[in-house]
Amino acid sequence: MTRTAPPDAPGVRVGILGSSWWSDSMYLPALAYHPHGRVAAIAGRDAGVLAQRWAVPHAFARYEALLDSGAVDAVIVATRNDLHHPLTLAALDRGLHVLCEKPLGLDYAQAAAMAARAVAVNAICMTPFTYRYMPVNRYVKRLLDEGFLGRPFHINLRYFTGFGQAGGYNWRFDETISGSGALGDIASHFLYLAWWFLGDITAVCAELGRLIARAPLAPSGQPYPQADDNAMILLHFANGAQGMLHASTVAGEATPFGQIHEFDLYGDRGTLHARIDWASEQRLYGARAGEGALHDLPLPDDIWNGARRDTVHNTYRDVFRTQETMARQWVTAIAHGEAVRPDFADGAYIQRVMDAIKLSHATRRWVEVAAIV
Helix, strand or coil: CCCCCCCCCCCEEEEEECCCHHHHHHHHHHHCCCCCEEEEEEECCCHHHHHHHHCCCEEECCHHHHHCCCCCCEEEECCCHHHHHHHHHHHHHCCCEEEECCCCCCCHHHHHHHHHHHHHCCCCEECCCHHHHCHHHHHHHHHHHCCCCCCEEEEEEEEEECHHHCCCCCHHHEHHHHCCCHHHHHHHHHHHHHHHHHCCEEEEEEEEECCCCCCCECCCCCECCECCCEEEEEEEECCCCEEEEEEECCCCCCCCCCEEEEEEEEECCEEEEEEECCCCCEEEEEEECCCCCCEECCCCHHHHCCCCCCCHHHHHHHHHHHCCCHHHHHHHHHHHCCCCCCCHHHHHHHHHHHHHHHHHHHHCCCEEHHHCC
């Protein structure tokens, strides 16, 4: 369906680098009717198709052509992982604000360089950790800030999906392109949530699995280092809390979407359990010390903020297409000249934790996050 942008769309001109399904389903609909900006250009293999579908004025086959066009004030880097670092630096050097997908770089050195350059040129930048904005997670954060748990003891997080069960070649499992597999693709989301919920992660111990036999050669005909398809991680926090995170791409659940999110948080004053099945269930259970069994904790209306509640996907669509979240929040920040988070420093921090996790797996030991430089 071809959409017509509002004729008086003001403000920030955004370019999108990458024409995948993610740009089509997340960023283009989120910014189609934003009051402070619009998508003015898109670059990528299918840029022309998406430009026609979403009434985007300019389409480019090459990313560099968009960056040099003068048609945009800011860019979204939604490409494969190995292009995040060079394209972001190129955009920053041209005076553009940047939203760059996670993982921010292939390693901490790249991510730290991106964060430092953003500060040096005074750019407004974002690393979009998507699940921060979903209602259940926002309510967990509110309850934690209000002291529901008291002193936190431990957190358990589970992110299970099944797309990694497919054999063949997938760039997400090619370390030269992705940097890591399940770790960067899905575990990074929950590492961010763990940090957001409980604070700094000081040490990790991890095992990264490679359970599915994949095509030995890339499309180029060359062998490639195969990345992890699941990650099991122990976490130690600065406040003394402990954590466990299991992220798997080879554990599809019997739900229509083949994905499930669960986490438990325990403290000396309470317990919380969240479950999101990506079909119709997005619920939070809890109990304060002395209350007995966990009971349903209905999410307040202001947490839903008008989002539909019938299915998780309808909630997801409304959260990112109508509320001031992620890309919409970033564009508003640019329009007002304000900082926004999660920023590149946050993205670099999670990359640092991931590098510690990779080192832990390689050396079979606990690794201090501060040791990653």
